[in-house]
Amino acid sequence: MTPKADTSVHDPIIDVRGLTKTYASGFQALKTIDLQIRRGEIFALLGPNGAGKTTLISIICGIVNASAGSVSADGHDIVRDYRAARMKIGLVPQELSTDAFESVWATMRFSRGLFGKPRDDAYLEKVLRDLSLWDKKDNKIMTLSGGMKRRVLIAKALAHEPSILFLDEPTAGVDVELRHDMWEMVRRLRENGTTVILTTHYIEEAEDMAHRIGVINKGELILVEDKATLMRKLGKKQLTLQLQAPLERIPEGLSSYPLELTGDGATLVYTFDAQAEETGIAALLRRLHDQGIDFKDLHSSESSLEEIFVSLVHRGREARA
Numbered sequence: 001m002t003p004k005a006d007t008s009v010h011d012p013i014i015d016v017r018g019l020t021k022t023y024a025s026g027f028q029a030l031k032t033i034d035l036q037i038r039r040g041e042i043f044a045l046l047g048p049n050g051a052g053k054t055t056l057i058s059i060i061c062g063i064v065n066a067s068a069g070s071v072s073a074d075g076h077d078i079v080r081d082y083r084a085a086r087m088k089i090g091l092v093p094q095e096l097s098t099d100a101f102e103s104v105w106a107t108m109r110f111s112r113g114l115f116g117k118p119r120d121d122a123y124l125e126k127v128l129r130d131l132s133l134w135d136k137k138d139n140k141i142m143t144l145s146g147g148m149k150r151r152v153l154i155a156k157a158l159a160h161e162p163s164i165l166f167l168d169e170p171t172a173g174v175d176v177e178l179r180h181d182m183w184e185m186v187r188r189l190r191e192n193g194t195t196v197i198l199t200t201h202y203i204e205e206a207e208d209m210a211h212r213i214g215v216i217n218k219g220e221l222i223l224v225e226d227k228a229t230l231m232r233k234l235g236k237k238q239l240t241l242q243l244q245a246p247l248e249r250i251p252e253g254l255s256s257y258p259l260e261l262t263g264d265g266a267t268l269v270y271t272f273d274a275q276a277e278e279t280g281i282a283a284l285l286r287r288l289h290d291q292g293i294d295f296k297d298l299h300s301s302e303s304s305l306e307e308i309f310v311s312l313v314h315r316g317r318e319a320r321a
C-alpha cells in the first residue's frame with residue numbers, strides 16, 4: 001500500500017462519522033469523531049489516560065452505545081446490522097476478564113461457537129502456537145500468568161477469524177521479549193490481510209508498527225496522519241557538538257543561529273527543521289571554524305514519535321487554556 005498524504009480513504013473497512021458519546025454521568029467522552037480506517041492497515045490510536053480511546057473502540061465493537069453518529073464495519077452498520085458487523089471484528093479488551101475456571105482450549109472453542117463458525121481445530125491450534133500458548137491449552141486460565149492471560153485474550157479474539165482486530169493496550173504488563181513476539185504476530189496477521197487497530201502507551205510500538213497514527217485528546221481526534229509524514233512534518237533534528245574548550249556564551253557571530261549552550265558550556269546544540277531542504281549545517285560549521293571554535297565530537301538526532309506526541313498533546317492543552 002502506498003502511503004498517501006491526505007487522510008481521506010476510499011472504501012474504508014471502518015467508517016466512523018459524527019460519533020459522539022456522553023456517558024450517563026453527563027460526561028462527554030467523545031466529541032464528534034470522524035475516522036476512516038483503511039483496509040489492511042495497522043492503525044495506532046494514541047492519547048493520554050482518559051482521552052477516549054477505549055470508549056471509541058467499545059462503541060465500534062458494539063459494547064457501548066453511541067450518543068450520536070454512525071459506524072460501519074466492512075460495510076455493515078454496527079447498529080442496524082449488528083451481528084454481521086460484530087462477526088468481522090475481534091476485540092482484545094484493555095481490562096483482563098476471562099472465564100477463570102475454563103481451560104484455554106475450551107474458551108477458544110466456545111468463543112468461536114458464539115459466532116456460529118464451524119469447528120476448526122487446526123485453525124485454533126495455529127493461533128495458540130503463534131501465541132506460544134499451545135503447551136497451556138489444557139490449563140485453567142486462572143493458573144496462567146498475567147502476560148499469558150493477555151495472550152489468551154488475543155487467542156479468543158481471533159477464534160472466529162475476524163478481518164478487523166482491535167487491540168486495546170495489548171502489551172500492558174507484557175515482558176519485553178513477549179511484546180516483540182506479539183508484534184511479530186500482529187505483523188503476520190496484517191500480512192494475511194487483517195486490519196489492525198491498536199492503542200498503546202508504548203509509543204515506540206506505534207513508531208515501529210503503524211502505517212498511520214491517530215492522536216486523541218479529551219475526546220477529540222486532534223490528528224490523523226501517515227506515520228512517515230507525521231514524523232517528517234513535526235520532527236525536529238538536532239546536531240550536537242562536543243566542544244574542545246567550553247564557551248561562556250554563544251559568540252556574537254553565531255547569534256543568528258538557533259543554538260543552545262549546555263553541559264557547562266561544553267556542548268553546543270543546533271536545532272533545525274527536519275523538513276527543510278537546506279539544513280544550514282555546512283554554513284554553521286564554517287562559521288565555527290572562522291570563530292576558532294573546535295569540536296571533538298558531533299552527532300545528530302531526530303525527535304521520536306514520543307516527543308512529537310507529547311508536544312501535540314501539550315499544544316492542544318495550551319490552545320484550550
Ligand SMILES: Nc1ncnc2c1ncn2[C@@H]1O[C@H](COP(=O)(O)OP(=O)(O)OP(=O)(O)O)[C@@H](O)[C@H]1O
Nearest residue numbers: 023025027029047048049050051052053054055056
Ligand atoms: N462508564 C463510564 N461512565 C462515565 N464515564 C466514563 C465511563 N467510561 C469511561 N468514562 C470516562 O470517559 C473518559 C474516557 O475514558 P476511556 O476509557 O475511553 O479513556 P482511554 O483513552 O481509554 O484511557 P486509558 O489510556 O486510561 O485507557 C474518561 O474520563 C472516563 O472517566
Ligand SMILES: [Mg+2]
Nearest residue numbers: 053054094168
Ligand atoms: Mg483505555
